[in-house]
Amino acid sequence: MRAVIVDDELFARQSLESILLDYYPEIRLVGQADSVQQAVDLIKEVNPDLVFLDIDLPDGTGFDVLSILKTFQFKVIFVTAHHEYAIKAIKFSAFDYILKPVNPMELKVAIKRVIDEKDNNKIKMDAFIHNLQNQKIEDKKIVLKTSESIYLIGVRDIIRCEADNNYTSFFLNTGERIVISKGLKEYDEMLSSYGFFRVHQSHLINIRCISRFDKKEGGFIVLSDKTQIPVSQRKKQKLLEMFEALG
16 A cells, blocks of 8 residues: 655654554555645655545645545545544544544554545545535535445434444434444534534434423423434433523
8 A cells, every 4th residue: 555644744754654664564655745735746646545644734734635636546544633623524524533643553543444444535525525615504514434335414414313332323304314333422522513412321413303392201302203312311401401592
């Protein structure tokens, strides 16, 4: 596998190169770049299989590199200092990322994931560009990957998410159910600032889809698809406060 590193920090490039040499002899580094323009030119020239892409570059971002290239066949692993907005955008589009300073074991997991996956880069890139250009929640899209398919879903089309051990079921307004092999906690973190509320350990709901809140017998939510969702005792007061704020 032929790889390229894009990072404006020399030490960061050298550190990642050293880890790759020590742990991944099957990955051959074929170039490095420290800016958006250098990265675009290098990638076009060497046609890598894998790009380690920093987000903050002196003349733009790693996102700009992908936007300029538009279509590509290589795998991408973003390498970034913790930046909540950037990481959320990456997660929404199902790209892989690792945090600086790079941990060899986290890198190993990310590399194995990108080598094993057979994803459609076009769908992920379409979602990524769409979300960068559309900041309103009603326009946001999320990429959901199963073992068989990759879906591009409008966030507003998700009625609820339900946990099942290490899996999460997405229930859509089309009546479709999509089961993802990730825990609900990750999607709670992704969607909570976009109008979703975790009313129970096992349930994350789209508040736009609430039909009513029945306070009797412990409390439960009725959603637009007629589903009844239990509300945990510790979330009940927060839910009532949310209704007060909306009213």
